[in-house]
Structures are given as C-alpha cells and as structure tokens.
C-alpha cells in the first residue's frame with residue numbers, strides 16, 4: 002500500500018508544495034494531506050483505505066454527495082457524445098435557461114470554466130459597462146485570484162490597495178479599494194470620496210472564505226442604495242453561496258429581507274458544475290450585451306460551456322430543485338451545527354455556529370464574528386487540535402479555520418450523529 006506520506010513526498014518533487022491549490026497542503030494545520038483515492042455519497046477514502054465523512058464536498062460543489070446516480074449517468078452519456086467541440090451546443094442553452102429560471106435578477110448568463118475567471122470577467126464587465134475603473138471589495142472576501150483582486154487595504158480610505166501576492170504590480174491594484182466587511186461608516190465614506198469613479202462593489206453575501214460571516218441586511222441595503230445613487234453596479238459573488246444556501250441563492254434571502262432587492266451582476270461556480278470545471282456570470286440583457294461578440298468587453302474560453310461539465314451541472318441542478326430538497330438539507334445542516342454547539346457547551350469550550358442551507362461555519366469564540374479581523378482572532382492552535390482530532394477519527398473538515406463547511410444531501414442523520422459524537426469526544430480533550 003502506498004501511504005499518504007509517500008505520495009506527499011513524491012508530489013512535492015514534481016508539484017510546488019505537492020498540491021495544485023495551496024490550502025490542500027495542510028500548511029495552516031500541519032501534518033500530511035490525505036491523498037483521496039475515491040469517494041461515494043458523503044464519504045471519501047484516502048490512499049491508505051481510511052474512510053472520512055466529508056464536510057468539504059470539493060469546497061462546495063458536491064451538494065448531492067459523491068457519485069450521485071443521476072449525475073453519473075448524465076456525465077457518462079455526455080462523455081460518449083464528445084468531450085469538447087468548441088462550438089455551441091443545445092445543452093449549454095439548457096443550462097443557461099435552468100440557471101436563469103432560478104435567478105430572477107438576471108436575464109442572460111455566460112458560462113466559463115472557473116470562479117476566478119467568472120469574477121475577473123464580472124469586474125471587467127462592470128468597468129466596461131460603466132466606463133469607470135475603480136471598484137470596492139471587502140477584506141476577507143475571496144473572489145478568485147485575478148490580479149486586481151489580490152489586494153489588501155491601503156493605509157486609509159483615500160488610498161487604494163496593496164498587492165497580497167508577489168507578481169502583482171502595485172499599479173494593477175491601484176483601482177481596488179478594500180473595506181471592512183459589515184462596516185457601514187466605511188462604505189458611506191468610500192462613496193463620498195470616490196462615488197462618481199466607482200464601477201462596482203463586489204461582495205460575498207455570506208462570506209465563506211472567512212468561514213461563515215453574513216453580510217448584515219442593513220449593510221447590503223445601504224450598498225444597494227449607494228450604488229444606485231452613484232451609478233455603480235452591485236456584484237454578488239455567489240460562487241460559494243449560489244444554489245448552496247438556498248435554491249434562489251443568497252440573493253433570494255436578501256430579496257426576502259429587502260423589498261425589491263437584486264444585485265446587478267451575479268457570479269456563480271461550484272454547485273452549478275456539480276464537481277466539473279464550470280462557472281458563470283449573469284446580469285440584465287442591457288449589461289450583458291456589452292460582452293463580445295455584441296459589445297466591446299472581451300471574454301472567451303476554449304472549454305467554456307464544455308458539454309460534459311454542462312451535463313454534470315444540469316443533472317445536479319435538476320436534483321436540487323426537487324420539492325423539499327433544501328428543507329431537508331437545511332435540517333441536516335442545523336442538526337450538525339446544533340450538535341456541535343451542544344457538545345462544545347458541554348465541554349465548556351467557547352463556541353459559536355451559523356448555517357444556511359447546506360453551508361455552515363463554527364468559531365472558537367462565544368459570539369459570531371462580523372468581519373475578517375475578528376475571525377482572525379480565533380484560537381488557531383485550538384482549531385488545529387480540533388481539526389486533527391476529527392481527522393484521526395474519520396471526520397474531514399476544511400484544514401483552515403477561515404473556510405466554511407458543507408453538508409450534502411447524501412449525509413444521513415446517522416452520519417451527522419456520528420460526527421457530533423466524534424466532535425464531542427475531541428472537544429472534551431481540547
């Protein structure tokens with residue numbers, strides 16, 4: 002048998018850090034990443050044959066669990082018909098219609114291959130449609146790794162950001178303004194200073210890249226008003242939350258709380274591909290018509306709307322739109338977070354939890370944090386002990402305290418009960 006250690010050693014010789022995406026390397030928590038050999042339903046097995054209950058779900062896409070029969074059949078059928086044509090297909094039209102039928106804020110959509118690509122293009126579209134260069138993002142929100150988005154706050158609201166990655170020239174982020182999440186004063190001030198120059202405000206409505214932090218309703222409402230007053234576009238990055246927190250995505254929750262609310266541009270990924278490389282951005286026809294070949298904003302992709310990926314995404318969306326799907330998924334996710342909270346309370350460990358649909362977060366702090374600075378005050382060594390305690394006992398959560406967790410429809414009540422029992426055991430030993 003090949004061990005995880007052996008595979009990691011081999012991987013590090015040929016792949017930087019041994020991984021193709023940094024968080025997989027376990028740098029935040031220490032130890033050896035598990036090399037996954039296969040997965041089925043809510044479980045994954047590593048190269049050593051150990052089974053894990055999976056709460057990462059490929060970082061969100063696997064909302065039905067692994068190897069769902071209807072999805073597998075659709076992918077197998079599509080593969081026999083051809084992997085890629087570089088020409089339009091009926092299936093991508095079907096997927097576009099399917100997504101738009103669930104997202105009333107948008108009239109047109111374009112399919113791409115990754116969330117990074119979709120978010121990057123959404124910014125370009127907002128800039129092209131408004132003829133403006135500057136935009137606002139929030140600290141702790143991740144929108145993929147396009148150059149202009151790898152940025153941290155500058156020294157004040159009058160100054161723009163600094164790159165967070167080598168290889169990004171400061172000039173490339175000079176139009177990106179980074180503000181604190183849920184900070185009303187800062188957004189007011191930013192619009193007062195830069196309103197007429199702002200192309201858009203981009204936000205993760207529930208920030209899953211700082212574990213799980215909700216944008217408060219008054220905050221979202223005020224951004225909507227400020228964008229309207231100043232002619233800026235409001236971009237919802239729903240790559241993680243889209244079709245994951247509710248069938249209508251996070252925007253449907255804000256539309257319930259704020260009459261008439263809709264974002265101008267929505268970005269999707271993860272669930273819409275069902276585990277295949279697929280993402281999208283969507284908006285009104287008026288805005289989308291700025292895109293090539295109709296308009297002057299360029300965007301293209303060899304594998305965009307790929308026939309196998311669209312088959313996977315379509316089959317996934319057709320399952321999740323069945324009646325009662327989100328009620329049951331939400332119930333199970335709540336069962337998990339309530340169980341974890343109960344176990345933490347019993348163990349005397351400060352703990353807070355939140356969840357929506359099939360997405361959840363927990364923090365080793367008594368109150369839910371509202372911004373990135375607070376998230377980062379989490380007791381990291383304690384999180385790391387909790388992570389490894391769960392992993393050793395066959396429960397796989399994200400290997401970093403700033404990542405959200407995901408429950409799938411394939412998780413049974415028994416899986417959740419087992420997870421809570423394991424967590425209770427680990428929490429007592431912290």
Ligand SMILES: *Cc1c(COP(=O)(O)O)cnc(C)c1O
Nearest residue numbers: 115116117143144145238240241
């Ligand atoms: C995952 C994610 C992205 C990036 O998507 P990739 O497919 O990894 O490029 C962008 N935005 C959000 C909110 C995400 O969660």
